[in-house]
Amino acid sequence: MKLQKINLIFVSLVITSLFFTSCKHEQSSTTGWNYNDPRNGGFQKVPYLEQETGPGLVLIEGGRFTMGRVEQEVNYDWNNIPRTVTVSSFYMDETEVSNFAYLEYLYWLDRVFSLDYPEVYKKAVPDTLVWRSKLAYNEPYVEYYLRHPSYRDYPVVGVNWLQANDFCAWRTDRVNEIILIREGLFEHYPNQINEDNFNTEAYMLGQYESGKRVDGIPDLDPNKEFRNVKMEDGILLPKYRLPTEAEWEYAAYGLIGNTIDELIPDRKLYPWNGHAVRNSNEKYIGQILANFKRGRGDNMGVAGKLNDNADVTAPVYAYWPNDYGLYNMAGNVSEWVMDVYRPLSIEDNDDFRPFRGNVYQTKELDEDGYIAEKDSLGRIKYRDVDTEKDNLTDRRNYKSADNIDYLDGHWESSVYYGEVGAGTIDSDFDELDKQKQMYQFGETSLVNDRARVYKGASWRDRAYWMVPGTRRYLTEEQSTSYIGFRCAMTRVGSPVGLGY
Secondary structure (H helix, E strand, O other): OOOHHHHHHHHHHHHHHHOOOOOOOEOOOOOOOOOOOHHHHHHHEEEEOOOOOOEEEEOOOEEEEOOOOOOOOOOOOOOOOOOEEEEOEEEEEEEOHHHHHHHHHHOOOOOOOOOOOOOHHHHHOOOOOHOOOOOOOOOHHHOOOOOOOOHOOOEEEOOHHHHHHHHHHHHHHHHHHHHHHHHEOOOOOOOOOEEOOHHHHHHHOOOOOOOOOOOEEEOOOOOOOEEOHHHHOOOOOOOOOOOHHHHHHHHHHHHHHHEOEEOOOOOOOOOOOOOOOOOOOHHOOOEEEOOOEEEEOOOEEEEEOOOOOOOOOOOOOOOOOOOOOOOOOEEEOOEEEEEOOOOOHHHOOEEEEOOOOOEOOOOOOOOOOEEEEOOOOOOOEEEOOOOOOOOOOOOOOOOOOOOOOOOOHHHHOOEEEOOOOOOOEEEOOOHHHHHHHOOOOOOOOOOOEEEEEEEEOOOOHHHHHHHOOOOOEEEOHHHHHHOOOOOOOEEOOOOOOOHH
């Protein structure tokens, strides 16, 4: 909190400093010209300390760790190979996204879009029918779990991977909007409707003006009076997003509390020290450390001594946090991460910031070469990069937009490659057909480019899945009663910040 207050004060100085120019100017060590001097064209250097911590987030200091299997391989797939990787510092929600947080999102969508675009709201609503089971009476959860105040602090479920990503994008815009209101640049503008709603990218590109309290920040360019906040000001936050698989796994272990200098003397099995699922602290000795299924038919223990005090999910602040201050990184609900699933991702991915799922995009331009107008929902339009349009031929680090199946799953790596048109495989195969042939999708596996990784155990899982190195997957359009999510944010600049 103290660091966040320092950030808030200093961010305000960024605005104030642009209203007043000092008689003495800092000079460029490169050219000798003054910064912040209208006589020199007004190139600005704003005061800046470090990235502000967004609402609900905690800083996860990065480092190296062993990613992958640390427990016995119960499925005998032998593909989750242990490997040392490095994760950069980042921010992560201290809890799973709750029902109440998601209801705030739904309320905003309903208020802004439902009159003309009701499908936007309908698309975002969680599937409450995931609670149904043919041989169990779960109708009360279908009716009450999402909206009843008794469950407001419980993790939202029934949300698929695509819906979770949409929530992250919405949260980015709402947080940046309130920052601009806090800095006196915007007023509270509750009458946003359809495309006339605040979007961070649209604002920075000059395509959103509604709700402004003033014309903008005074511009030191002698040919201009005011300007919008820019990336260079460091005021607006990076995007909220899902964590990568490596980030989630690293954060779950919380090794920052398990090291002596650069040594990790004890291997962690769970997000807490030791190899047991009960608390060893004398004050809480014997209490269950997470919400999971202890055994067949045992979801919560015996009346009068419930072992985890939860039949299904538990409140997002239940149990003890790990050494990063993250709650429920084992148990309660499993969580979506960004990655596309491949059995051997850990072996194929880079050892620095590993991730599979890159699809590179660029902003759409109009016929005059300017950024195209917003879409009907107020969002900036994007398209996949194109080999010819974007001159990727001479680029060394990537040659195409979609790199999901790079090294694993692309058609050239199939045993059937070269047989197209030769009688074995029809030459009219489309990409989906190739994916089916590659992994025999729908026959022997559910692996394709829409299979997304989810991590951790849930209220219905055994202790084995509470080990952060375990991994499972589900198609991105599907949802369950045991998968939720939490958001992350990129950390820019120093890995440790002012705390160092």
